[in-house]
Amino acid sequence: MKRKKVIAIVAVIATLAVAATLLAACNVYEWNSIGMGDSSAKVVSNGGYYVEQGDYVYFINGYVGSVDSNEWGASLKQSIMRAEKNEDGSVNNDTATVVVPLSVYNGYAGGGFAVYGDWIYYATPNTSKDTSGTASTTHTDFMRTRTDGAVTQRIGTVASRSSEYLFTPTRILYKSDSSTVRYFDFSGMSGDKSVDDGKGATQGVLIENATSVVWGYDAEWDPAAGAVVSDYIFYTETPTGDDSYRHYNNLCAVKYDGTDRRTLATYDSFLGEEDGAENYEKVFTYSLSDLAYVSDSAVTLYYTKSVYEGGTSTSTGLYMNTFDLTTDYSVEKELKLAASAPTSFYPLGGDEGILATVNSKIYLVTADSVGYTDANLIIDAGESVTVRAVVDGYVYYTDSDGTALYRINLGEEGDSVNVKTVVASGVKSDYLDLEFAGSRFVWFNTDDYSYVYYLDLSSADAESKMIGKMTDADAEQKAEAEEDAE
Numbered sequence: 163m164k165r166k167k168v169i170a171i172v173a174v175i176a177t178l179a180v181a182a183t184l185l186a187a188c189n190v191y192e193w194n195s196i197g198m199g200d201s202s203a204k205v206v207s208n209g210g211y212y213v214e215q216g217d218y219v220y221f222i223n224g225y226v227g228s229v230d231s232n233e234w235g236a237s238l239k240q241s242i243m244r245a246e247k248n249e250d251g252s253v254n255n256d257t258a259t260v261v262v263p264l265s266v267y268n269g270y271a272g273g274g275f276a277v278y279g280d281w282i283y284y285a286t287p288n289t290s291k292d293t294s295g296t297a298s299t300t301h302t303d304f305m306r307t308r309t310d311g312a313v314t315q316r317i318g319t320v321a322s323r324s325s326e327y328l329f330t331p332t333r334i335l336y337k338s339d340s341s342t343v344r345y346f347d348f349s350g351m352s353g354d355k356s357v358d359d360g361k362g363a364t365q366g367v368l369i370e371n372a373t374s375v376v377w378g379y380d381a382e383w384d385p386a387a388g389a390v391v392s393d394y395i396f397y398t399e400t401p402t403g404d405d406s407y408r409h410y411n412n413l414c415a416v417k418y419d420g421t422d423r424r425t426l427a428t429y430d431s432f433l434g435e436e437d438g439a440e441n442y443e444k445v446f447t448y449s450l451s452d453l454a455y456v457s458d459s460a461v462t463l464y465y466t467k468s469v470y471e472g473g474t475s476t477s478t479g480l481y482m483n484t485f486d487l488t489t490d491y492s493v494e495k496e497l498k499l500a501a502s503a504p505t506s507f508y509p510l511g512g513d514e515g516i517l518a519t520v521n522s523k524i525y526l527v528t529a530d531s532v533g534y535t536d537a538n539l540i541i542d543a544g545e546s547v548t549v550r551a552v553v554d555g556y557v558y559y560t561d562s563d564g565t566a567l568y569r570i571n572l573g574e575e576g577d578s579v580n581v582k583t584v585v586a587s588g589v590k591s592d593y594l595d596l597e598f599a600g601s602r603f604v605w606f607n608t609d610d611y612s613y614v615y616y617l618d619l620s621s622a623d624a625e626s627k628m629i630g631k632m633t634d635a636d637a638e639q640k641a642e643a644e645e646d647a648e
Contacts, residue, residue, distance in 0.1 A: 190234065190356060190358045191234055191307075191313075191314035191315075191356040191358070192235075192356075193235070193261075193263060193311045193312060193314070194311065194312075195310045195311060195312040196244065196259050196261060196310055196311050197310055198280065198308070198309055198310045199215055199216065199218050199220075199244070199277070199280070199309030199310070200215050200216025200217055200218060201215075201279045201280045201309070201385075202216075202279075202385060202386070203215050203216025203217075203385075204216070204382055204383065204384045204385075205276075205277050205278070205380075205382070205383040205384075205385075206381065206382050206383075206599050206600055207379075207381065207597065207598075207599035207600070208274075208275075208276040208277065208278075208329070208379040208380070208383055209272065209273070209274050209275075209276055209328075209329070209378070209379040210274040210275075210594060210595065210597040210599075210604075211274050211275070211594055211597055211604070211606070211614070212597045212599055212604040212614065212616070213275065213276065213277045213599075214247075214599060214600075215277050215309075217246060217247050218244055218245065218246060218247065218309075219244070219245050219247060219253055219629070220242055220243070220244050220261070220275070220277060220282060220309075221242070221243055221245075221604070221614050221629060221630065222240060222241070222242055222243075222266050222274075222275070222614070223238065223239055223240060223241050223242070223243045223258075223260070223613070223614065223630040223631060224239045224240055224606065224611065224612050224613040224614060224630060224632075225240060225590060225593060225606040225612040226239050226240040226265060226267070226612075227267060228267060228269075228287060228299070228323060229265045229267065229287055229289065230289060230297055230299070231289050231297065232264055232265045232286060232287050232288070232289040233289075234263060234264060234314075235263045236263065237263050237264055237265045238260065238263075238631060238633050239265075239613075239632075239633050239636070240265045240266055240267060241260050241262055241263050241264060241265065241266065242260070242261055242262035242264075242266055242275065242282060242284060242307075243258050243259060243260050243261060243629075243630055243631070244258070244259055244261045244309070245257045245258040245259070245629060252618075252627070253616065253627070253629045255627070255628070255629050255630070258629060258630055258631055260311075260631075261282065261307060261309065261310075261311040262282060262284060262307045262311070262314070264284075264286045264305075265286060265287060266284045266285065266286050267285070267286065267287055267323075268285040268287075268302055268323060268324065268325075268327070269323050269324030270285075270324050270325060270326050270327060271593070271594055271595055272326065272594075272595060273285060273326075273327060273594060274594050274595075275329070276329035276379065277309070278329070278330075278331045278383075278385070279331070279385060280308055280309055280353070281306045281307070281308055281309065281353075282306060282307045282308075282309060283304070283305070283306045283329040283334065284304075284305055284306070284307075285302050285303070285304055285305075285327065286302070286303050286305060287301070287302060287303075287323065288301035288302060288303045288319055299323075300321055300322065300323060301319055301320065301321055301322075301323070302319065302320050302322060302323055302325065303316050303318075303319050304316075304317045304318050304319070304320070304327070304334045304336075304346060305317060306348070308353070313353065313354065313355060313356050314356050315348075315351060315356060315357045315358075315360075316357065316358050316359065316360055317334060317346050317348050317351070317360050317363050318334070318346035318360050318363060318365065319360075320336060320338070325337055325338070326375075328377045328378075328379075328395075328418070330393070330418040330419075332347060332348065332349040332418075332419060333345045333346065333347045333348070333349075333418055333419060334346045334348070335368060335377070335395065335418060337375065340372075341370065341371055341372045341373065341400075342367060342369065342370055342372065343367070343368045343369035343372065343375060343395065343397070344365065344366065344367050344368065345365065345366055345367075345368050345418075346360070346363050346364075346365055347363060347364045347365070347366070347419075348362070348363045350362045350363065350364065351363055366420075368395070368416065368418070368420060369395065369397050369399075369416065370399075371399050371400045371402060372397045372398065372399060372400075373397075373398045373399070373400055373411060373449065374397060374398045374448075374449045374450040374451075374465075375395065375396070375397040375450070376395075376396050376397070376450045376451070376452060376453045376463070377395045377396070377453075378392060378453055378455065379392060380392045380455065380458075381455070381600075382600075384458075387458055389417075389487065390458045390459070390487075391455065391457075391458065391459055391460060391461045391485065391486075391487055392455060392461070393417050393418055393419075394415045394416065394417055394418070394422075394461075394485070395415070395416055395417075395418060396413075396414070396415050396450055396453065396461075396463060396485070397414050397415075397416075397450065398411045398412065398413055398414070398447075398448045398449060398450055398465075399411055399412040399414050401429075405429070408429065408445075409442070409445070409447060409470035409475070410428070410429045410445050410446060410447055410470075411447050411448055412425050412426075412427070412428045413425070413426045413427040413428075413448045413450075413465070414426060415485060415491075424491070426485065426491045426493075427446075427448065427491075427493050429445055430445075431446075431493045432444040432445070432446065432493060433445070442469055442470060442471050443469055443471070445469065445470075446467040446468065446469060446478070447467065447468045447469075447470070447475065448465050448466070448467055449465055449466045449467075449468075450463065450464070450465045451464045451465055451466060451480070451503070451507075452464045452507070452509045453509065454509035454510060454511030454512075455511065456484065456511045456512045459486055459487040459488050460484055460485070460486040460487070460488075460512075461484070461485050461486075461511075462482050462483070462484050462485075462509065462511045462512060463482065463483055463484070463485055464480065464481070464482050464499075464507070464509055464516065465480075465481055465482075465483075466478075466479065466480050466481070466503050467479065467481060477502065477503070478501075479498050479499070479500055479501045479502060479503075480498070480499045480500045480502070480503045480504070480507075480516075481496050481497065481498050481499060482496070482497050482499060482515070482516075482529075483495055483496040483497065484512070497513075497529035498529065498532060499515060499516060499518075499527050499528070499529060499532065500518070500527055500532060500533050500534065501532075501533065504516075504518035504519055504520045504525075504527075504534070505518075505519045505520060505521075506518075506519045506548075507519060507527075508549035508550075508552070510552060513528065513529065514528065515527050515528035515529065515531070517540060517549045517552070517557065518534060519546075519547075519548070519549070520534045522543075522544075522545060522546045522547070523539060523541065523542050524539075524540045524541035524542075524547060524549060524557075524559070525538050525539055525540060526538045526540050526572070540557065540570070540572065541557070541559065541570060543561060543581075545561055545562045546561075546562040547559045547560065547561055547562070547568075548560050548564070548591070550567070550591075550595075550596045550598070551596070551598040552572060553598055553601060553619060554601065554619070554620065555571060555572050556569045556570065556571055556572065556619075557569060557570050557571075557572050558584065558598070558603070560589065560591050560596075564589070564591040564592060565587050565588060565589050565590075565591070565608065566583060566585060566586055566587055566589060567583075567584040567585040567589050567596075567603065567605075568581055568582065568583055568584060569581070569582050569584050570582070584603065584617070584619070585603070585605065585617065585626070587609055588605075588607045588608045588609030588610065588615075589605050589606075589607075589608070590605060590606035590607070590608050590612060593606065598619075601618060601619045601620040602616050602617070602618055602619065603616065603617045603619055604616045604617075607626075607628070610628065610640075611632065611636045611639075611640065613628055613630055613632060613636075614628065614629050614630050615627060615628050615629070616629060
């Protein structure tokens, strides 16, 4: 009898301990609700450090970089904040509020965060400690937080701080190595409570044997649009099995959820009836370089090709072609841009070609111009420059220092008469890709403690404005510096 009582007491204690553990787990991401966002609204500029959704803007509140400690609720700088828009579209900074109190960071330049419907998706350093008490410096958590801040879920963790990744409406894609794209599928996760263990999420492989992969975000994502071309991942695939000895690869596309997998070009795509199987001049190995979205249904792919003859692989040049959801992909519509690939290029999409960087000069290259000539020289700044965006007919670029932003009208030669300084200094260009959201330029301002500023590019009289909140330490340091300057 006594033994049964003892067992019963232990069972009650164990039950209470389990209940307490579960309660703690449920509240691990506790945060006060700030009210839901505009889940049915269009989303502008996913995949960076500033996103607009309806009447709200979401942004990473300043730059810190990698961190050694990343406890929930402890971050202000490099957290995600939300603010309301004023009637004129400007940001009401008085309403700026932390919605994700974690340090949001990853070393991948094309990373950032995204908003789909009711959720914010982001990457954050995992600093969990091992049994010896040493915090991780190599892992990243992929997470989501509801736009009101009240529910947060860890979806999965990867052993890297710089993995290439893409947020989609139902999956997070990431490159686990140079040839494999894996995913966390969160479509089965419950959305009504916080979780720390990825409960309901599944994992898998989307692409194997890849030699190149390109993907991207819609500049404006509409939740009511249905299937769009940005749903697709484009990649080149090394042949396996009986064809593994042959010198070619497949140009492929697949939707992010694994459906509609297509081979766009393969071994015999350019072989005619008169060609034999060994006509290697028409058998190609592709390498995807970039893409540019033309519409909701069409994207321009940019790639190099090479042929293998006599034991040597020789490049045949840089090309572009359009993939369109409304028509079959046609290799015959391929257009050659240049006999050799430039150092780098900015894709313009459609038949507009590229802005190519060659020997520190920028050329406008189309299928008609085919190459880099003085006739299509756009920028000759006398130093290395990097094209960052093309907005409303203007090319925006940074110089070799990378801390100032300039612009020139596309089509005008880049001498001092035509060049305008947009931001004279303080632009942080060595982290995430610079942010252009519609006609708005957003940047981390290193002149002001790396907090976020924005500038309306459509107005000649517009002034740059800071959004977000400074930490007490930064605000105090700034006040002391201003006092010393006086």
